[in-house]
Amino acid sequence: MSLFSSKNMKLLRDPLGDSNPITVQVLGICSALAVTAKLEPAVVMAISVMAVMAFSNVLISMLRNTVPNRIRIIVQLVIIAALVILVDQVLKAFVYDVSKQLSVFVGLIITNCIIMGRLEAFALGNKPWPSFLDGIGNAAGYGIILIIVAFFRELLGSGTVWGMEVFGHKSADVAESTGLYSVGYVDNGLMILPPMALITVGIIIWVQRSRSKNLIESN
């Protein structure tokens, strides 16, 4: 079986669409709400989750024949926690500003239900390479939603994209503002607050369901 057989590619592709962890399985919502006010922390969060998910999947998959059934959840937690602490330390050392913004949410990757869900459902029963792809795929599915939500929240809430002002420069005095702000446009402060992330995720789910009919329940 080749490394990129159609079966393996399906592991990568599916979580981006019809089995997306956030919009279809509705897992990992908590961090999706918390870190999506700006694009940059959302991207770093997505990368961090991807690292933790891929490596914990591979490790658990390699250990799958030795892990005693009765303590398998504990083993999974220890591995996830160790990887999360590693990621947190690396962020603190090399991207200090972002790690300050993400603060407690990096630590909370430990409790991200997607990760334990994939370990239980996939890595414990599959070889390391498919598990790796499954981890990357699911993390990408999580990350892409995070990035879409963060894009709209930052654009409408702060008028910026990745910190760059796209609607013109705003200042306290309307006369000194440029672009849209000079004609009285005001950022929607509500977009910065967590409830709007939930509503944005809701809209994404709506769009996705209206495009892909097989997600709609029959009853």
Next chain:
Amino acid sequence: MNKGNTYIFIYSVVMVIIVAAVLSTAAMLLKPYQDKNIMIEKKLNILSSVMDEKPEKKDVEMLYKERVTESFAINNKGEILEGIDAFDVDLKKEMRKSPEERALPVFIYSYQGNTNLIVPVIGKGLWGPIWGYVSFENDFNTIHGVSFDHKSETPGLGAEINTQWFMSPFKGKKIFDESGKFVSITVVKGGADPNSLHQVDGISGGTITSKALEKMLIDCIVSYESYFKSQNK
């Protein structure tokens, strides 16, 4: 798979030991980088309380070395304490001590003939700690500039304390009134009196953080009162 208790026990012990070894090695290797980040951030905060433009991160080390010419610690009577590095003083710990025992850091900033004195402040916000630096003019009374920061105040409300619109009105305010009494700066809800030398605008919706900041300024700066007065005779 199902195994006996001995296997499970050994398995967990070995796993925990391996994980502990990996993590402590990583922590040790990364510690110097992390400490450097924290130190640069502290220097950046000190400098931005006195400079009009927030300095670039890469310039911080150089600017600090060049312009912060002196730093020392004093006690609340205004006497200089020997043998204490002001930069390493943990103000949070000092504030827990009784006022007489505190070591209070002072940083002197000199640039183009101007000398400013910078003191750190720390306090409790609504959700977590808030802190900052206040720089004074040569008269030990007029505020030259401030830089505040916070750990976890509400975004858009209390978190506004580290924005320019909140911090810049502090410039030019005075902490002593005309009779020389310490009055600090009041953060006023609903708009400060523009003529007052001791008031700044509060944050709508961020009253608890505003009041916490006001308390922080009083609590921390009052310890410097006698030093300021002794310098300003």
